[in-house]
Amino acid sequence: MTEHTSRPVAVAPDTRPAMYERLCAAVDAAGADRVGVGDAEGLVWADPGNTDDFPAIVVDADRLEWIQLPYAGIEPFAQHLDERWAWTCGKGVYAPAVAETALAMALAGFKHLHGYSRADTWSAPVGRLLAGSRVTILGGGGIAECLLALLSPFGCDTTVIRRSDHPLAGADRTLTVDRLPDVLPSTDLLVVALALTAETRGIIDAAAIDLLPDNAWIVNVARGGHIVTDDLVAALSDGRLGGAALDVTDPEPLPDGHPLWALPNCLVTPHIANTPEMGLDLLESFVEENVRRFCEGRALLAPVDVALGY
């Protein structure tokens, strides 16, 4: 047992009861004093879908120092980010689950499982090996790290594209974002796994897609806004791309009747990279660890850079 000072930590809002209860349990297990927001030095936000209530809930929280957000993608909170407080998020918590989903979707594309799932008759065998393919991962965070680990037995040629060229363990090469156009023509599989910011919104547009080989697959497990949807629809319709597997869409949820639903080379999943049943377990133990660190005055995991917005 590490000795630690207990500190007052609140959990709010309670608009999503299953998450609220699990996060209260995490705060208690970490040994913090669970208090109302007005008395709290730390706040664990417990409903990623509810950001509108945030200003009213913290208006009297004069002692507040730290806010823990529940998800990796914090853009719904962008307007509330404020350097008065230290912010942490769910960055990395769900990375193993998201990486697993990315691999599942890539393999499904390469093996035509989306097409065979729709079939009601025996047809010709098609499919490519992922082993030995050229994989480009856009983003150098926890998802990329976990995906590289899952890909390691496949002997792929892996390129990570990130803001810095600081090498990511397990990647054959790590390049900065300006090198993306150089890499796309030799990419069999492009995995989008980076944070959504003003700079990365629409990064996969018609120009980028046209640089990919005609049989390349795109897997998006980040945010729908990284891809210009209309450009993707056009490329998929024209056969200028092997296919796309999208766990996130723009708009999201994808409306009924949207062309992406009907395209034979597209697989849409409804943001399953971490499902509630998988995610709450991962989140609870992560928040417990961060609350413990907060009480002990240690560095917090998954800090948000308020200036960069992720």
Next chain:
Amino acid sequence: MTEHTSRPVAVAPDTRPAMYERLCAAVDAAGADRVGVGDAEGLVWADPGNTDDFPAIVVDADRLEWIQLPYAGIEPFAQHLDERWAWTCGKGVYAPAVAETALAMALAGFKHLHGYSRADTWSAPVGRLLAGSRVTILGGGGIAECLLALLSPFGCDTTVIRRSDHPLAGADRTLTVDRLPDVLPSTDLLVVALALTAETRGIIDAAAIDLLPDNAWIVNVARGGHIVTDDLVAALSDGRLGGAALDVTDPEPLPDGHPLWALPNCLVTPHIANTPEMGLDLLESFVEENVRRFCEGRALLAPVDVALGY
């Protein structure tokens, strides 16, 4: 360069031109003398779908010592197996491709990709983690070996069931076939990857399926005859099984209108584990190696045990 004596080797039949040409190239590249069957000491069989012509083709092949079959599953040749000749097959050649397909199908099942592929509207996120699951592989050959390698980053608890309990590298435990009933109740994913023989036909029947947890998945990348199809249909229909992903079926091809096509928890693929485009590359280099070994009098790869039938 290894020095070797050239020996006369035939390639037949020529009923499948693409395969015939690639196998002729393999024989030539290995430095053998390519001859007609009547003069051959070795024969590379070049059409897995054509076994009827076999007796007539070898009737005058008095010098014949060795026959190379093109596929891992040699049951179409069972009636022709004869200890006058040494037989080798494609065992192991396709194992990396089959293992990749098995993983793709397992992940698709765990992530409900078969269901989402059929959807035309946004729905609730469902899906389980493969990481940390309990995986049982029925069969201890090349597919199991390759699949264990692909699974290694997932931290699964892996059990291999095989004829002998000789440990398979990468498996947490290796058990003999009689232990199958003990293992099924704690199996999240059952991968069928063994040879079809009289003993293994129908090994997955109602009794075996009933021992699996209600949310378990079965992936079959071996032969349709390992599973009693009617028993599987009944279990899938009653929700006594998470689902099944079948790259092989009994009957195969699966006829139109068969209940497996319509079951929401079933994914059928038309024997895609090694597609022609993937398989010929793998087969050509394998046959070249075996012809070279034959010419040099070295031990041949993938020998068939005529008594065991695989």
